[in-house]
Amino acid sequence: MMRLGDIAQFKTGLVLTRKKAEFEFHIKATYPTITLKNIDSDGFFNDEPFELFHSHEKLDQQYFTEPDDVLFRLNYPNTAVFIGEEHAGLLVPSMFAVIRISDQSVLPEFLAWYLNSEEVKNHLLRFQSGTMMPVTNKRTLEQIVIPELPLGKQKAIVELAKLIWKEKQLYQRLIREREQFMAAMTRQMMRDIQRRKER
Structure with a gap:
């Protein structure tokens, strides 16, 4: 039995408020940022333009998407999206987890599809914390069983x-x-x- 935690590493996105430039003269860098409006309910990018985030410092590369990443929305309704070459270099906010697969027997695109399946979404609902806006934690993600195909x-x-x-x-x-x-x-x-x- 293969679990997601056995084949991937997880990171959470950046808490934007910690790096946001409050005034124009504080801006040191500007980055295109993924938001909820950029991803449809099926787990694909739509045509909405990416918002620009103005930071008061240059940000570390760990907070940006890379090809073959899978982004996972941590709050309900959970949605996963595959990152191709055309969506690399986008700033990831803390509402998403970045999943990077280390096992070549699982395609990142397949993982994104599977995480969007009703089977997984129903499983996650049973373990989410919070009442107003249920949230999925890293431990719950790690325990998801991945089909070996x-x-x-x-x-x-x-x-x-x-x-x-x-x-x-x-x-x-x-x-x-x-x-x-x-x-x-x-x-x-x-x-x-x-x-x-x-x-």
Whole structure:
């Protein structure tokens, strides 16, 4: 049985308030920062721009994302996201844990997918602390049992998850476009009715 704590190291992000520059003349460095609005509920980055964090000192590299990291949102609802090359170098705040896999038998993308599964989320709910905003601690993460699957099967699962996410994005965009069309048509109808009344 393989547990997450056996195959990965964990770090928490930076408590931003400790390094935030209160005034413009205190700013020593500015960094793009991951926030909750950048990640959708399926564990993928969306198109929201990254917020800029103004620091009163230069920050250590340990607080920034690296390729193949998995970020895990520690408070409810827990969400994991894979960090590819295009999202390396982002500042990680303390609401996330950084998971770095040390075992090559587990793909980081597969781990992110698995941590977003209903099975894991239901498991975490049983061990979360806090009532207003439940939080998952490091010990609970370390105890998560990871399925031992061949790399080929892991890759296939990841590709299927990406395909489903893309299909959902297309479907949601189609719904938005239809809603906009309906709204425009309704406005035009109301204008036509108003013009007829004014004649």
